[in-house]
Amino acid sequence: MDSMGTGPAFGGPDGGEPWHEEPAAPETAFAFEGNWRDFAKIAFTNLLLTIVTLGIYRFWATTRERQYLWSRTRFIDDHLEWTGRGKELFFGFLLATVLIILPFALINMITQGLIFRGNEGVAAGVFIASFLVLFYFSGVARFRALRYRLGRTHWRGIRGGSYDQGFKYGLSHMWKYTVGYLALGLMVPWAMVSLWNERWSAMSFGQLSFRSEADFSPLMKRYLLVYLAPFVLFIAMFALLAAVTFGFGGMENENTALGITVAALTVILMVGVYAGWGIVYLAFYAKYMRIVIGEMKLGENIEFGFHASTKDWLKLIAVDIGLVLVTLGVGYIFLTYRHWKFFITHLEAYGEVDPDALTQSETPMSKHGEGLLDAFDMGAI
Amino acid sequence: MTEPVRASWYDGLTARKREGEAVLSGTQLLLHEDGGDETAITLSELRFHEKKAEGPVYTLDHNTGFRLRLHGEVPGDMAARLPSGQLYGHWIDRLGLPKAAALFAVVSAAALAAVYTLPAWLGPMIPQSWERKMGDAMLGDMNNVVCHSPAGDKALARLVNEIDPGRPVTRVDVANIDMVNAVALPGGRVLIFDGLIQGAKSADEVAGVLAHEIGHVRERHVMQALLRQFGLSLLLGGANSDIGSTVFGLASTSYTRSAEAEADDYARERLDDANISPEATAGFFRWLSEKGEGPSWVSYISSHPAPSDRQEKFEAAIEEGRDYRPALTPDEFAALETMCEDDPDVEEFGF
Numbered sequence: 001m002d003s004m005g006t007g008p009a010f011g012g013p014d015g016g017e018p019w020h021e022e023p024a025a026p027e028t029a030f031a032f033e034g035n036w037r038d039f040a041k042i043a044f045t046n047l048l049l050t051i052v053t054l055g056i057y058r059f060w061a062t063t064r065e066r067q068y069l070w071s072r073t074r075f076i077d078d079h080l081e082w083t084g085r086g087k088e089l090f091f092g093f094l095l096a097t098v099l100i101i102l103p104f105a106l107i108n109m110i111t112q113g114l115i116f117r118g119n120e121g122v123a124a125g126v127f128i129a130s131f132l133v134l135f136y137f138s139g140v141a142r143f144r145a146l147r148y149r150l151g152r153t154h155w156r157g158i159r160g161g162s163y164d165q166g167f168k169y170g171l172s173h174m175w176k177y178t179v180g181y182l183a184l185g186l187m188v189p190w191a192m193v194s195l196w197n198e199r200w201s202a203m204s205f206g207q208l209s210f211r212s213e214a215d216f217s218p219l220m221k222r223y224l225l226v227y228l229a230p231f232v233l234f235i236a237m238f239a240l241l242a243a244v245t246f247g248f249g250g251m252e253n254e255n256t257a258l259g260i261t262v263a264a265l266t267v268i269l270m271v272g273v274y275a276g277w278g279i280v281y282l283a284f285y286a287k288y289m290r291i292v293i294g295e296m297k298l299g300e301n302i303e304f305g306f307h308a309s310t311k312d313w314l315k316l317i318a319v320d321i322g323l324v325l326v327t328l329g330v331g332y333i334f335l336t337y338r339h340w341k342f343f344i345t346h347l348e349a350y351g352e353v354d355p356d357a358l359t360q361s362e363t364p365m366s367k368h369g370e371g372l373l374d375a376f377d378m379g380a381i
Numbered sequence: 382m383t384e385p386v387r388a389s390w391y392d393g394l395t396a397r398k399r400e401g402e403a404v405l406s407g408t409q410l411l412l413h414e415d416g417g418d419e420t421a422i423t424l425s426e427l428r429f430h431e432k433k434a435e436g437p438v439y440t441l442d443h444n445t446g447f448r449l450r451l452h453g454e455v456p457g458d459m460a461a462r463l464p465s466g467q468l469y470g471h472w473i474d475r476l477g478l479p480k481a482a483a484l485f486a487v488v489s490a491a492a493l494a495a496v497y498t499l500p501a502w503l504g505p506m507i508p509q510s511w512e513r514k515m516g517d518a519m520l521g522d523m524n525n526v527v528c529h530s531p532a533g534d535k536a537l538a539r540l541v542n543e544i545d546p547g548r549p550v551t552r553v554d555v556a557n558i559d560m561v562n563a564v565a566l567p568g569g570r571v572l573i574f575d576g577l578i579q580g581a582k583s584a585d586e587v588a589g590v591l592a593h594e595i596g597h598v599r600e601r602h603v604m605q606a607l608l609r610q611f612g613l614s615l616l617l618g619g620a621n622s623d624i625g626s627t628v629f630g631l632a633s634t635s636y637t638r639s640a641e642a643e644a645d646d647y648a649r650e651r652l653d654d655a656n657i658s659p660e661a662t663a664g665f666f667r668w669l670s671e672k673g674e675g676p677s678w679v680s681y682i683s684s685h686p687a688p689s690d691r692q693e694k695f696e697a698a699i700e701e702g703r704d705y706r707p708a709l710t711p712d713e714f715a716a717l718e719t720m721c722e723d724d725p726d727v728e729e730f731g732f
Contacts, residue, residue: 045469045478052485054492054616060470071431078398081430081438083445086470110518156398157391157446206396355396360446 029349032341033079034072036334042068043333059093060086069340075155076353083159084152092148100137104130132174139173140166143199144366150203151365156355160205161363172198185227189219189288196292206358208299214292222284229280230273237269282317283310293347305348316342382406383459385413386451392420393446403451405459412449422449429466439463496612497637504605509569512604516568525728527554528575533720536713543655543708544588545595553591557721557728563590565597567607575721582661584709584717589648589662589695596647602640645691649698658705659695666692 046061063086070082107130114123143166150160173195180191193216200212244265245258286308293306308316320338323331385402390412392399401414410422422441430438430448436455441447455463468474473481533555541553556572561580563573571594573587581587597603636644652659670688709717721727 048482049469049473049478049485052482052489054489057470057485064469067431071433081448083430083440154446154448156396157393157448158396159446353396355398358396360394 029076030344030347031074032072032344033074034069034337034341036337038072039065039068039334039337043337047330047333056090059089062086062089065336069337070153073340073344075349078156081154082152083154084148088148100134104134135174135177136170139195140170142173143169143202146199146203147363148366150205151361151363155205156358157360158206158358159361160203161361161365162203163363164202166202169195169198169202186223189223189284190216192216192288193219193292197295200296204361204363205298206361208302208358211297212292212295213297214295218291219284219288222280222287225280226277226284229277233273233276237273240269241265278317279310279314282313286310286313302349302351302353305350306346307348308342308346312342312346384456386455386459387453388412388449388451390449391446393441393444393448403449405462410449424462427464429464432466437463437466492616496609496616500605500608500612501637504608505601507601507604507608512601513568516566516570523554523556523572525726526556526558527572528557528721528724528727530716530720530723532713532716533723536709536716537720539713540584540588540591540709540717541595543657544592544651545599551595551598553595555717555720557724563594565594565603567603569598569603571595571598578718578720582664584707584714585657585661586665587714587717588655588657588708589652589659589665592648592651593644595651596644597636597640599647600640600643602636602644605640606636645694649695653698655708656704656706657708658703659698663692663695663699666695 042064046057046064049057050061063082063084066082066084070080073080107126111123111126111130114120114126143162143164147162147164147166150162153160176191176195177188180188193214197212197214200210203210241262245262287310289308290306293304296304298304316338320335323334323338325331383405385404387400388403389398389400391397399412399414399417401412401417404411404413405424408424410424410427412420412422414420426442427449428440428442430440432438433450436451436453439449439451469478469481476484537553537555541551545551551569551571553571553573555578556574558572558574558576559579560574560576563571563577565571571591573591573594577590578587581590648662649659652662666688670692
């Protein structure tokens with residue numbers, strides 16, 4: 001499969017005849033052309049305004065950030081455009097507050113009352129019911145956020161969207177994760193991949209539908225590592241600790257030194273175990289992203305790829321952590337920039353696009369943003 | 382007609398790019414496609430989208446896919462009639478960033494100040510009966526945590542009666558919780574934790590702490606704190622969406638220092654009226670200050686003024702040579718101490 005830029009045929013910039021240019025230096029279909037200095041101007045003013053408005057500005061801040069990031073993202077010969085509004089995100093947040101957060105705060109209070117009255121059974125019932133409702137809405141939220149983002153993303157004047165409201169997806173989300181976890185957690189990769197497929201297959205860009213037909217089985221080897229890593233790492237840790245304790249045991253009157261060494265080692269090893277487990281998970285996640293994006297298609301002709309290796313992800317996270325630590329937290333405002341750049345840099349598309357044949361999406365557009373997703377504190381794509 | 386400007390546009394229907402020239406003519410913007418058709422756009426429907434390095438980008442009100450890009454320098458007479466964009470948002474752009482930021486900061490500070498100060502006079506305006514209903518809804522009768530024994534109930538009733546003769550407003554119980562603490566909860570409900578009774582050297586000490594909590598009820602501090610908490614969570618929009626998630630979150634909702642001082646004043650007044658010596662209460666605060674901050678769960682200490690100051694105030698209230706009487710007889714105090722032990726139905730309440 002050829003990459004977009006070097007491909008044999010795709011619509012030229014004037015939208016006329018397909019382009020028959022000589023294959024030049026390999027060029028990628030997606031490129032990020034922003035720089036952090038420009039982004040800093042946006043990020044710092046956003047930070048200031050968010051602080052002085054006690055957080056209310058954050059919806060407009062997100063919009064400004066996305067406008068910048070999208071407009072510096074080139075797909076083939078033109079840039080993406082973010083047409084979402086701060087108002088929409090704010091409205092979505094209000095909606096989520098009224099529909100979800102307030103009722104749940106109320107239910108929570110009543111449940112407390114029930115426990116104090118000694119009606120633990122009823123309280124447990126209410127708790128389980130509210131958990132199920134939240135579980136359902138977290139799926140719906142994920143779906144609707146993707147739909148919102150596609151609907152507000154324009155390329156050459158064309159946007160994406162979905163005809164689906166995502167309410168059925170919420171049910172799928174529930175039962176698939178339930179099955180995933182019930183099988184001792186072993187079917188979680190299946191749930192993740194099959195939900196990704198379901199979500200994306202309901203989306204479209206212009207008149208073209210997305211399709212995603214990823215298979216979860218290549219993920220299982222790495223998932224088993226994630227699954228077993230805690231046991232292996234803990235056993236290794238205890239073995240090491242035991243060895244040290246035993247080694248010191250040979251010497252006499254070294255109890256204090258031994259205590260200190262063991263305590264220090266325990267701390268280091270605990271951190272090591274968590275970091276080790278994190279790295280194993282990252283290896284799984286890196287492959288997950290490569291597989292699910294790699295099996296995506298838009299229309300008949302466009303395919304996608306994602307080429308971030310575990311090492312790339314590790315570097316991303318390590319620099320993230322370093323940046324935030326060194327700047328005493330201020331670096332946090334650059335993380336969206338870093339993550340978007342990472343995503344676009346490793347994203348690839350293959351095939352051909354005929355601009356004349358790519359027509360406007362007729363999917364309905366919701367007036368509210370990602371409120372639900374915000375309420376559940378969930379991430380992007 | 383203005384000077385033509387090079388332009389490219391998408392019509393929002395297909396992804397086909399069109400190139401040509403744009404000119405202003407009356408209330409319309411005319412787009413001539415090179416070697417093709419002319420499209421007329423009503424100027425009032427045109428919206429600024431963004432500023433790019435090569436020139437401004439416009440869109441249409443009813444067609445978000447429409448994109449018009451002007452290339453190069455836009456002549457002054459044309460630029461003046463084209464819509465302009467937003468940088469930070471409507472209001473902020475109008476004022477300029479520094480002014481807007483300062484204005485927002487002032488408004489936010491005022492809102493925060495209002496949330497801290499308004500409850501002090503809003504709280505007492507909310508009828509006691511409402512607070513009681515709310516407290517009942519939140520807490521119920523707490524039968525499984527509250528200790529009862531015939532002798533203990535009698536002793537407690539006498540103690541409360543001494544300190545708070547207008548009792549119906551306040552309901553006092555001993556909770557089977559092993560902490561040196563006492564709380565005033567919504568609905569005029571006071572809980573003395575069993576741990577405090579076990580740790581107390583005399584009934585006088587319990588009386589002092591009890592009088593302090595009743596002070597919170599009488600002065601409507603609970604409602605004030607609730608309102609303050611509610612206002613803050615509204616104000617910080619979603620940052621703290623867990624409104625009143627746990628009762629003990631509420632119980633530990635801190636009162637302001639002036640509320641604490643008021644409750645202490647009330648306690649001294651009531652002890653004086655009941656002819657109970659404040660000495661034991663002073664001793665309790667001495668013990669607290671010697672103990673230092675103590676474990677974090679001793680919220681009784683953390684949200685209050687320094688124990689040593691309070692110790693001094695209670696010490697100052699002792700009248701030399703006055704003939705104080707003990708808050709309870711030794712038998713009554715003993716009944717209070719064994720109240721939770723003697724109650725077969727009560728559960729151990731853990732966190």
